[in-house]
Amino acid sequence: MKPFVYDRTYTEWKEWMKEEGEPLFRADQLMDWLYKKRVNSFEEMTNLSRRLRERLSDAFHLHALETITAQESADGTVKFLFQLHDGHAIETVIMRHNYGNSVCVTTQVGCRIGCTFCASTLGGLKRNLSAGEVVAQVVAAQKYLDREGERVDSVVIMGIGEPFENYDATVRFMRVMNDKRGLWIGQRHITVSTSGIVPAIYRFADEGLQAVLAISLHAPNQELRRKLMPISRRYPLSDLLEACHYYTEKTGRRITYEYALIGGKNDQQSHAHELGQLLQGSGALVNLIPVNYVPERNYIRTPRNRIFNFQRIVESYKVKATIRREHGSDIDAACGQLRAKHLDAERRTS
Numbered sequence: 001m002k003p004f005v006y007d008r009t010y011t012e013w014k015e016w017m018k019e020e021g022e023p024l025f026r027a028d029q030l031m032d033w034l035y036k037k038r039v040n041s042f043e044e045m046t047n048l049s050r051r052l053r054e055r056l057s058d059a060f061h062l063h064a065l066e067t068i069t070a071q072e073s074a075d076g077t078v079k080f081l082f083q084l085h086d087g088h089a090i091e092t093v094i095m096r097h098n099y100g101n102s103v104c105v106t107t108q109v110g111c112r113i114g115c116t117f118c119a120s121t122l123g124g125l126k127r128n129l130s131a132g133e134v135v136a137q138v139v140a141a142q143k144y145l146d147r148e149g150e151r152v153d154s155v156v157i158m159g160i161g162e163p164f165e166n167y168d169a170t171v172r173f174m175r176v177m178n179d180k181r182g183l184w185i186g187q188r189h190i191t192v193s194t195s196g197i198v199p200a201i202y203r204f205a206d207e208g209l210q211a212v213l214a215i216s217l218h219a220p221n222q223e224l225r226r227k228l229m230p231i232s233r234r235y236p237l238s239d240l241l242e243a244c245h246y247y248t249e250k251t252g253r254r255i256t257y258e259y260a261l262i263g264g265k266n267d268q269q270s271h272a273h274e275l276g277q278l279l280q281g282s283g284a285l286v287n288l289i290p291v292n293y294v295p296e297r298n299y300i301r302t303p304r305n306r307i308f309n310f311q312r313i314v315e316s317y318k319v320k321a322t323i324r325r326e327h328g329s330d331i332d333a334a335c336g337q338l339r340a341k342h343l344d345a346e347r348r349t350s
């Protein structure tokens with residue numbers, strides 16, 4: 001299996017060009033074709049010699065993804081279902097905000113973490129994506145936005161999978177995204193979300209990156225978190241908060257805590273008080289997410305007035321809390337929903 005062009009960093013391209021006996025500026029030219037002109041074939045890279053184009057084509061794949069569907073919502077949200085070279089399907093989403101376009105990328109085919117509110121974990125983990133397969137999702141989203149003369153302004157690593165279980169590819173992806181010869185997305189505009197893989201949080205704190213770290217918290221105490229998120233059995237809440245403290249101390253960056261409100265499970269007033277107390281004084285931001293209905297789990301949504309009340313209580317502890325705006329409610333917007341439908345249709349036709 002040949003590697004993908006998007007797997008490589010600029011430094012690695014320079015090394016490759018050197019090995020090929022090519023001048024180093026060829027690496028800059030190649031980056032320009034890949035990320036600025038965003039061509040679809042090596043043939044189009046006309047300022048590279050025919051020999052070099054053939055060598056590239058022999059050694060690398062340019063296409064990591066085939067589009068199966070691209071659903072566009074009335075609010076501008078675009079949800080892609082992509083097929084990988086081995087037939088697996090993944091999802092990528094473009095979301096429109098008043099501060100720009102954000103792309104949510106997938107890092108794994110499926111997931112083994114088993115959060116009880118998540119459709120993506122139901123079939124388990126199939127495999128990790130390579131960094132290039134993650135980069136290719138953003139390039140494909142940028143090509144879609146090119147038609148409107150718009151750009152990808154930020155990236156959230158919150159699609160299918162636990163990014164810190166695919167740590168090296170995730171960090172490599174972030175470095176490729178941030179390269180000024182590439183799509184040049186500022187580190188502060190890249191958010192990575194983890195369910196709480198404690199050793200990886202310490203490692204990430206020491207990477208020297210300025211990205212945003214988001215923690216999927218979803219419960220204000222260990223007992224409830226164990227029930228909703230099995231990962232909490234391996235890495236208890238107290239250990240997680242200690243790692244978060246280390247991250248904040250080391251980087252000076254504020255952490256975002258994601259809290260999916262699930263009707264009757266973690267959305268009581270007492271939970272809001274506990275959450276406020278837990279994060280008081282940490283400088284954290286809480287992002288409240290009205291949970292999407294998961295038929296397999298019988299989870300229901302928290303009514304809107306209860307969400308506002310929950311927010312007010314958390315904020316009474318001087319912890320900033322926001323409510324996540326819904327994107328693409330008229331399409332299969334819940335994480336994993338489009339892929340789950342696709343897998344179901346495949347099963348029925350096979």
Ligand code: SF4
Binds near residue numbers: 118160216
């Ligand atoms: S929420 Fe994320 S980490 Fe948890 S099961 Fe779903 S994809 Fe995996």
